[in-house]
Amino acid sequence: MKxxxxxxxxxxxxxxxxxxxxxRQGLRTVQTIxxxxxxxxxxxxxxxxxxxxxxxxxxxxxxTRSRAAExxxxxxxAGHVLFKICSTFxxxxxxxxxxxxxxxxxxxxxxIVLVTPAFPETGRTVxxxxxxVGPVPLNESPLKDHPLNPMHDSNLVRVLARQSKTRVGLxxxxxxxxxxxxxxxxxxxxxxNDVGAAVIDAVFDRxxxxxGSVALDHRLSVGASGIGxxxxxxxxxxGKVKAGxxxxxxxxxxxxxxxxxxxxxxxxxxxxxxxxxxxxxxxHLDPEQxxxxxxxxxxxxxxxxxxxxxxxxxxxxxxxxxxxxxxxxRHGRDAAGHAIEQAMADIAEGLVRSGVRRLVVAGGETSxxxxxxxxxxxxxxxxxxxxxxxxxxxxxxxxxxMLLALKSGNFGGAxxxxxxxxxxx
Numbered sequence: 001m002k003x004x005x006x007x008x009x010x011x012x013x014x015x016x017x018x019x020x021x022x023x024r025q026g027l028r029t030v031q032t033i034x035x036x037x038x039x040x041x042x043x044x045x046x047x048x049x050x051x052x053x054x055x056x057x058x059x060x061x062x063x064t065r066s067r068a069a070e071x072x073x074x075x076x077x078a079g080h081v082l083f084k085i086c087s088t089f090x091x092x093x094x095x096x097x098x099x100x101x102x103x104x105x106x107x108x109x110x111x112i113v114l115v116t117p118a119f120p121e122t123g124r125t126v127x128x129x130x131x132x133v134g135p136v137p138l139n140e141s142p143l144k145d146h147p148l149n150p151m152h153d154s155n156l157v158r159v160l161a162r163q164s165k166t167r168v169g170l171x172x173x174x175x176x177x178x179x180x181x182x183x184x185x186x187x188x189x190x191x192x193n194d195v196g197a198a199v200i201d202a203v204f205d206r207x208x209x210x211x212g213s214v215a216l217d218h219r220l221s222v223g224a225s226g227i228g229x230x231x232x233x234x235x236x237x238x239g240k241v242k243a244g245x246x247x248x249x250x251x252x253x254x255x256x257x258x259x260x261x262x263x264x265x266x267x268x269x270x271x272x273x274x275x276x277x278x279x280x281x282x283x284h285l286d287p288e289q290x291x292x293x294x295x296x297x298x299x300x301x302x303x304x305x306x307x308x309x310x311x312x313x314x315x316x317x318x319x320x321x322x323x324x325x326x327x328x329x330r331h332g333r334d335a336a337g338h339a340i341e342q343a344m345a346d347i348a349e350g351l352v353r354s355g356v357r358r359l360v361v362a363g364g365e366t367s368x369x370x371x372x373x374x375x376x377x378x379x380x381x382x383x384x385x386x387x388x389x390x391x392x393x394x395x396x397x398x399x400x401x402m403l404l405a406l407k408s409g410n411f412g413g414a415x416x417x418x419x420x421x422x423x424x425x
Contacts, residue, residue, distance in 0.1 A: 004241045005047040005231060006073025008066050008104075009084040010096065011364040012371050013408040014224070015051035016379070017388035018084045021225040022047050023381045025232035026243025031392065032378040033371055035065075035072045040377050040396050046241050047232075048073065053368035055086065056148045059095035063103045070104055080216055081108070082231060086364075087117045087124040087224035088138060088410070089131055089156060090149040091163065098163025101197060101222050105166070108219040112191040114171075115160065116211060118202035119226030122387050122411070125203045129157040129170045142267050142410075145321035147328065148337060148365065156199045166196030173201040176210060183214045202226065209233050225388060253425040254401045258358035259304065259351050260314040260417045263344050263366025264409030265324050272362070273316050276417045281307045282314045287327050290317065291339045294346070301350040308356070312421055315347055317366075341365055345373035352402075358424045360405045360417055367406040379404070385420045386412040 005027065009015030012033070019031040027046040035050060036042065050069040054062035070081050083104055091097045105113050118126045123134040133141035137154035144150055153159050161168040169190040175182050183200070190198050202208055212230025215221040216238070221231070235241040260280075262273055276282055283303050289296040304313045317340050319327070327336050348359065348370040361367045375397075382391035382403075388411050394402040403424045407416065 002077035003046065003048055003073060004078070004235055006070070006076070006078030006081045007047060007049040007084050007228065008069045008073070008081065009049055009051050010055040010062070010100070011053060011086070012051045012367045013364045013406045013411075014084055014086055015049045016390060016392060016406045017408065017411070018225045018228045019049045019379070019381045020384055020388060020390035021228050022049070022232050023390070024384065025229060026236055027232050027241055029381055030378055030395075031381065033376055035069050036377065042378070046235075048076070049084070053372065054096060054100070055090060056365065057096070059099040062096040063099050066100045067103055067107060070107060079219065080231065081220055082228055083220065083222045084228065085117060085222060085224060086408075087119050087122060087226070088133060088141070088143045088151060089117050089159060090143070090146065090151065091159070092149055093162045095163050097222070098160055098165075102165050104220050105196060110218045110220050112187050112195060113197045113218065113220050113222055114187070114200055114211060114215050114227070115156070115197050115222040116200045116202055116227055117156070117224040118208070119224050119229070120203060120205050120208075121226070124224065124226065126156065126199065126201045127173060127203060128201065129172075129199050130154045131156055147265055147324045147333070160197060160199065164197060167194055169195040169198045171198050171200040173203060176201055176207055180210050180213050183210065184217065187214070197222075205229075213237075252401070254357045254403050255425065256357045257308045257355055258312040258360075258421055258424065259308065259356050260312060260360040260362070261344055261348060261366060261370065262314065262316040262318045262362040263340060264363030265318050265321065266409030268410045268412065269318055269362045270320065271414055272412060272416045273314065273318060275414050276314050279418055280312045280314055282316065285315065285317045285343070287317065287319060287323070287336070287340060290343045291331055291336060297343050297346045297350070300347050301354075304351060305354060308354075314417060317344055337365065341369035345369040349373050357400065357402045358421070359402070360407070360420045360424070362407045362416075363409050371404075371406070376402070383423050385423055386416060389420075391423050
């Protein structure tokens, strides 16, 4: 297997988003959980997205895991590697985007790296280096209240410069609209002035195509699924990849009980939970009881066991920003977050043990904890439920066929949970 594109994603839902984007552009794509073992049988593919749970861990550990993933991808022939980050640039002033970018750039030999989280299709645009979420700057969006990585600065040149050891520059929209050669000229000028990373504006989907074609001049790029879309189109346009039948999950139906787990505290997920209460049984966990011990997990599994034979159930640990802040003030941010993630993983493990084979998970950190606990080594990418969220069929599992959907908190429409279950047969 020789890859045309290798990708390293800093969380599992973002990896699914990217894998979905590449598949839609015609690339045969597989998402793996962690660096694959040598005995994992993968189909012949154009791209592999290695999923890491590295967005909110210690920067040194994120660097180590990302470098191991890049080494594996380069060893399978990947000439270009995309370090996939969140489209809202989730990170703190100590990382992890900057430290990982610095390490991968050093390994790649590139003098300068293109960086953009823009994905206009999902309402993420960058203008004069400032990231917008829909019509508002990042620091005015709900991401200012993110429980792990609150974003209080929309200027990505400043944000990245606080994390990175290299100088950070800007390729503005005026340059981008003049075409790929103008972007190349700007990058050359920046590199000549010891700038090692360049945030590039993007407002329209066509901007991504220009960015993708320039990115392939280099061995590394950094961004969200939008830059993946541009790179995929550039690979197809250049003839390096023949757009064909991408791997799908259109195999035999899985059937059986289905369950949803929600750990995200985003406004979108909170609304989706409220809507789900109209069509399925919903249990709201008590965060204080989750932190206190295992009794709340036992309560959730007993509750689901009494109901799941009659239809899908949803178990939610999601809370409003005020509730999250109060919980963190009492128990500490890291301790509270870890306890809730592990409780959701415990519940997922119990659900699967009881026969659930269709599982919808909302929230990046929750998805990472669940998939790690279930020890799923990889996925084939199937039908798109919502922009950036595909149906995933587990590969390499010992307990039979299983379908999952892993949703970033802000993704999906108001009826996301019902929409997902309709496609997961």
